[in-house]
Amino acid sequence: MSYLPKPYQPHYKIASRYKKSVAYFSMEFALDQVLKIYSGGLGFLAGSHMRSAHDLKQNVAGIGILWSYGYYNQVRSESRGMAAAHRRKVYHFLKDTGIKFTMLVHGHHVWVKAYYLPSETFGTAPMFFLTTDIEENDHISRTISYRLYDADELTRIAQYILLGVGGAKLLEELGVDPDVWHLNEAHALSSVFYELKKGGSLKSVRKKFVFTTHTPVEAGNEKTSYDLLKKFTFFSGLDDHTLKKVTGIHDDTFNHTLVALRVSKLANAVSELHGHVARAMWKDAKGVCEISHVTNAQNKxxxxxxxxxxxxxxxxxxxxxxxxxxxxxxxxxxxxxxxxxxxxxxxxxxxxxxxxxxxxxxxxxxxxxxxxxxxxxxxxxxxxxxxxxxxxxxxxxxxxxxxxxxxxxxxxxxxxxxxxxxxxxxxxxxxxxxxxxxxxxxxxxxxxxxxxxxxxxxxxxxxxxxxxxxxxxxxxxxxxxxxxxxxxxxxxxxxxxxxxxxxxxxxxxxxxxxxxxxxxxxxxxxxxxxxxxPFFDSDRMADEYYKKIYLAK
Known part of the structure; x- marks a missing residue:
């Protein structure tokens, strides 16, 4: 049986070999042309994973963000070059869960609302999407979930809090604590600090987090000011001593990928070659977890x-x-x-x-x-x-x-x-x-x-x-x-x-x-x-995530 409460369970019976419960966090999912909450390859990958989770009857649920304006609409300018248009999207097929809660962003209470995408709609695992674009919020708070990968750094930090802390609080509201929390890239990293603040030890929290890295160049991994993240309540109010012990960060440069590697039980690269590159890239970093690899695939x-x-x-x-x-x-x-x-x-x-x-x-x-x-x-x-x-x-x-x-x-x-x-x-x-x-x-x-x-x-x-x-x-x-x-x-x-x-x-x-x-x-x-x-069909990939990552001791 699915770990989700009854209104949100998939329309299929969970296969016994995939009964371990998984929450899959991603900033973007390319599930169908009509649901424009993705930008490119990361979303295409996550969408295929959710489709194969459905087809294999896995005990997985996806958690993402309902981007009011998507990434952007790519159109032509008057001179026939490229122009970016931002048009509000409306999706009548999403279900209102009735779930609302607040989270702290820069010490300010922001309301979050959750929508649900049933598994039968597009043939995916059950999906939840979070939004701050609701009337309970002021204008600035509403803009957090406006645009995927907003160009403004402060807005992006708030988006990472929405996915991580918002996703963790959604699971609380649902009354569930999945066995595995899968971070597809480090965007939902704030969920780790929320779970630690709730009273979990680093050992217990680390035991359930796994992390997928997609960036093969160290310079390409996002870095943010530690003090700025702290001011934004990214760390859920944890004290400096605890944060330095947990993250291994002792200056003002917070490397999101490096910290994700330190707070996860296991990480994976996304191809065999990338695995070699990633292990070489982080070999001198202290406290990182093992980096395996699961080669990406797409849903045939x-x-x-x-x-x-x-x-x-x-x-x-x-x-x-x-x-x-x-x-x-x-x-x-x-x-x-x-x-x-x-x-x-x-x-x-x-x-x-x-x-x-x-x-x-x-x-x-x-x-x-x-x-x-x-x-x-x-x-x-x-x-x-x-x-x-x-x-x-x-x-x-x-x-x-x-x-x-x-x-x-x-x-x-x-x-x-x-x-x-x-x-x-x-x-x-x-x-x-x-x-x-x-x-x-x-x-x-x-x-x-x-x-x-x-x-x-x-x-x-x-x-x-x-x-x-x-x-x-x-x-x-x-x-x-x-x-x-x-x-x-x-x-x-x-x-x-x-x-x-x-x-x-x-x-x-x-x-x-x-x-x-x-x-x-x-x-x-x-x-x-x-x-x-079949190797590059995502059914192989979704199965391999269970065997190599989710079920790993």
Whole structure:
């Protein structure tokens, strides 16, 4: 039986091997296109996890935040570049639990209301979402749950208190104390201090917390002023002596990831390579827990095209090719609608689509403009390229990169940049691409997941050797791998090496195979579709979390 009280229990009977109770805290969940409370990969991962928890009948409940304005709506400016619009969202399918309580933020009582998403609505574990956007609060308090990853640091601290302390108080209101509190990233870390303040010893509290880290670079882990967090009641009023003993922090720099590693029973990285990187990164830090790894995955049941999957199971290459043609045509309707370009389903199509961040190098293949233009203008083996993805709206460098690609696309009829990269557009792009291009700086991508669902839908990965791809790719058999650059190279030389590697593979392997050896191409596509499952299906991941993390002594 589920650990939740009767009104909130799932519509399925808990499987005996998954009876240990788990509360899963995450700032974002990509559960369905209509519920816009996510920004990118972290949300896609959490959404797939909650879907597999449902399918495997696990004793898991998700706790998140009901973002009134979501992340942002990505639209076009008057000049056809990117603009961020913030529109209030309304979700009539969420259930009002009637649960309200207060929490302290900066010593001020803030009211919190909880909504419930039944497991049968989208086929997920039971979900709870917290909001401060209610009439009992003043304007500033209401804005805490307005926007995911608010650009204002003070608002973000309040959001972390909402997820952590608010989530802990919600569990109190429900009358439950799960066996495992899973922090998906360190955003809900304040829950640890709330539990300690209630009277739990560090040993007893640490026994139930587990932590997933997603950041493979030490500088990328969020740091905040200790004094500022204390003023904001982030530590639930614990005294300095206790806090220093618990956190190991003795100056004013509070590293959220480092502290999460110190107060958790066990932590995990999100790919095998990331596990090695994370252990090396924190090897000199005192008091950190063991860092294992559970490789990320995506929910095949949600993402896969049924007709493509049927053709894969039959090993029917012509049927795979025929279905891909139709899926490309469907994607190209969206391209035409957004950009006025008429793409051809018979033409080799490359897609780069994910969060715009510097290390992901969205514009890498355009940096040698001569090679890029030559690729787009070739008549014998034509190429079409599509970009999509959401930069953080105040990351001006990423926004400028997006806009430069938009400007470049004005000069090429077979290059497009799309806006609105959410679940639905992501599905269209994965269904309709021939190649899924992924070129992060090696060791900077903890896992990445978009290429998994692309492979499930007949799109071949062309990637640098980083993240999950290291556990999947066999060059020329199920993917194409850009050879790794010498790590002693300068950044500029490394980027040039990786860019040249892409063009070498494109011109000597991918295009000749696609156009001149179609049987070989569709065999490779079939290999990719078959090899990506079951390991990169989130059912494996959700099961592995129980076996390796939740049930660990």
């Amino acid at each position: 049941k949600y993402w896969v095209d049924a007709k493509l999957e049927a053709a894969r199971l039959e090993g029917d290459y012509p049927a795979i090719a025929s279905r891909k043609w139709r899926l490309k045509a469907k994607l190209f309707d969206e391209v035409a609608n957004q950009t006025g370009r008429l793409f051809d389903p018979d033409v080799f199509t490359i897609v780069w689509a994910r969060r715009f961040a510097g290390y992901k190098r969205a514009d890498l293949i355009t940096r040698d403009l001569e090679s890029f233009v030559k690729m787009l203008e070739r008549a014998d083996k034509p190429v079409q390229v599509i970009w999509a993805g959401k930069p953080f709206p105040t990351d001006q460098g990423a926004v400028n990169q997006f806009n430069r690609l938009c400007e470049l696309s004005n000069h090429h009829k077979n290059m497009a940049v799309l806006v609105g990269y959410e679940l639905s557009l992501s599905k269209l792009l994965k269904d309709g691409s021939d190649v899924w291009l992924n070129n992060p700086i090696v060791t900077r991508e903890a896992s990445g997941t978009s290429g998994m669902t692309a492979a499930m839908n007949g799109s071949v990965n062309c990637s640098t050797y980083d993240g999950w791809i290291c556990e999947f790719a066999d060059h020329g058999h199920n993917a194409f791998i850009i050879p790794e650059a010498d790590r002693s190279l300068t950044d500029e030389a490394r980027d040039h090496h990786d860019m040249r590697g892409f063009y070498q593979i494109l011109n000597t392997e991918m295009l000749p195979m696609y156009y001149d050896q179609p049987d070989q191409w569709w065999k490779l596509v079939h290999n990719s579709m078959s090899d990506v499952v």
